[in-house]
Amino acid sequence: MLDRAITDEAAELLATFRVRIIGGARQVGKSTLASSQLGVEPTHVFSLDDSALLNQAIDDPAGFARALPHGSVIDEFQRAGQPLLLAIKQIVDAHPAKGRYILTGSANYLAHRGTTETLAGRGGRLQLWPLLIGERLGRRENFLDQLFDTNRAWHAATASAADAGNREQIITWILEGGFPEVVLHQLTPRSRARWFDAYTDDVVNREALRPVAEVRYEHELRRLLRALAARIGTELVIADLSRDLGRDLGLDRATVTNYVSILEAVNLVHLLQAFSPSATTAAKRRPKIHLVDSGLAAHLNGVGERDLSALSTSRLLGPMVEQFVATEVLKQASWSSTGVHVYHYRDREDREADIVLEDRRTGRVAAIEVKASSSPDARGAKHLAYLRDRLGDRFTIGALLHLGPQSLPLGDRLWARPISSLWSASDSDG
Numbered sequence: 001m002l003d004r005a006i007t008d009e010a011a012e013l014l015a016t017f018r019v020r021i022i023g024g025a026r027q028v029g030k031s032t033l034a035s036s037q038l039g040v041e042p043t044h045v046f047s048l049d050d051s052a053l054l055n056q057a058i059d060d061p062a063g064f065a066r067a068l069p070h071g072s073v074i075d076e077f078q079r080a081g082q083p084l085l086l087a088i089k090q091i092v093d094a095h096p097a098k099g100r101y102i103l104t105g106s107a108n109y110l111a112h113r114g115t116t117e118t119l120a121g122r123g124g125r126l127q128l129w130p131l132l133i134g135e136r137l138g139r140r141e142n143f144l145d146q147l148f149d150t151n152r153a154w155h156a157a158t159a160s161a162a163d164a165g166n167r168e169q170i171i172t173w174i175l176e177g178g179f180p181e182v183v184l185h186q187l188t189p190r191s192r193a194r195w196f197d198a199y200t201d202d203v204v205n206r207e208a209l210r211p212v213a214e215v216r217y218e219h220e221l222r223r224l225l226r227a228l229a230a231r232i233g234t235e236l237v238i239a240d241l242s243r244d245l246g247r248d249l250g251l252d253r254a255t256v257t258n259y260v261s262i263l264e265a266v267n268l269v270h271l272l273q274a275f276s277p278s279a280t281t282a283a284k285r286r287p288k289i290h291l292v293d294s295g296l297a298a299h300l301n302g303v304g305e306r307d308l309s310a311l312s313t314s315r316l317l318g319p320m321v322e323q324f325v326a327t328e329v330l331k332q333a334s335w336s337s338t339g340v341h342v343y344h345y346r347d348r349e350d351r352e353a354d355i356v357l358e359d360r361r362t363g364r365v366a367a368i369e370v371k372a373s374s375s376p377d378a379r380g381a382k383h384l385a386y387l388r389d390r391l392g393d394r395f396t397i398g399a400l401l402h403l404g405p406q407s408l409p410l411g412d413r414l415w416a417r418p419i420s421s422l423w424s425a426s427d428s429d430g
Helices: 002-016 031-036 051-059 061-067 082-094 132-137 143-148 168-175 180-184 188-203 218-229 238-251 253-265 296-300 308-312 317-333 378-394
Strands: 019-024 045-047 072-075 103-106 122-127 139-141 268-270 288-291 340-346 352-359 363-370 395-402 408-411 414-418 426-429
Touching: 002 253, 019 031, 031 072, 031 103, 045 051, 051 061, 051 082, 061 082, 061 408, 072 168, 082 103, 143 317, 143 395, 168 296, 168 317, 180 188, 188 296, 218 238, 218 253, 218 288, 253 268, 268 317, 268 340, 288 296, 288 317, 296 317, 317 352, 317 363, 352 378, 363 378, 378 395, 378 408, 378 414
Parallel strands: 019 103, 019 122, 045 072, 072 103, 363 395, 395 414
Antiparallel strands: 139 426, 268 288, 340 352, 352 363, 408 414
């Protein structure tokens, strides 16, 4: 169940580059996209989770890569290390046909500091995320494109009453997250908890992490992941983490920094970088902490098995709603026709916007503030108004997304919209 827009994006890049690199967390559908969705024959899919194939790729990377048919998928390619990338580079340089290889991996191996070969100019990349709500509903979202469409009257694109008013459904989706195994099998809260436990054990495993980095203490890495989950929606302050974890686990600042990078590289944690309106701004530059999936974040915070009312009254409701919206936006940004950079904003006066989107081509900016409230008002958009005034004509629109059903104006280029606007506004329903 993959969005048609994602499949189209992958197919276009496959026709453009010699190597197509599909990244993302484990169990988000990378292999499905690379094989069945792109029409690759099953006999042309080679997974390096298979120890025999992995040994071939390690012992003779050039011979292994050269023997593969054109258009082959190499799944979990990072397990064979940099020699396989060097062999692939030499092969596609000698025979520069488009779509020679499709590489899929659950670790961002190419970003690791020990990797010097990145296939620059030869490989196009696509990042896959857990399922969008639109994918679950059979809809193609265009919310991000709307934010930059100055010819569109935003008030004309209102969510349906059924979508906009269903607060309980949104909270259910937050607790479930978007991993296909959880969603498609409709796991019960208890089964979902077991699945997330097994999932984190599988990913945060010393053997699995060996291609990315050396990890001495798996237990400490798991504790750090839980500590980051407890801080979703806040800025990453390494000093605070190292102080708290150092007291309990004896981890120094350098180790904490390294372990955060590892959790980001294996696509469990996403650090949302800070937006700066100009080089001379007084904005803070710390990234904001999010996890790759709201269901995983809920589980690690111990709310995955609680009922809806428990989360509704929890102090975690606000951070969890923001986590949910942020990942929905990041998913759409990975394939949206409006190419955007996704940031957060906070300055030294504590003015902040949860999500800032910058058009890569024009530099125009849209901003989103997320509220767990069902009754939005102009006070909730005051920092959006500040960014609007600060950026002037660069600012297209500010959206205050909330759990209520109302869609209403809050000022010049400022709107309150239901969170369901993220998926209810679509070109067509599937």
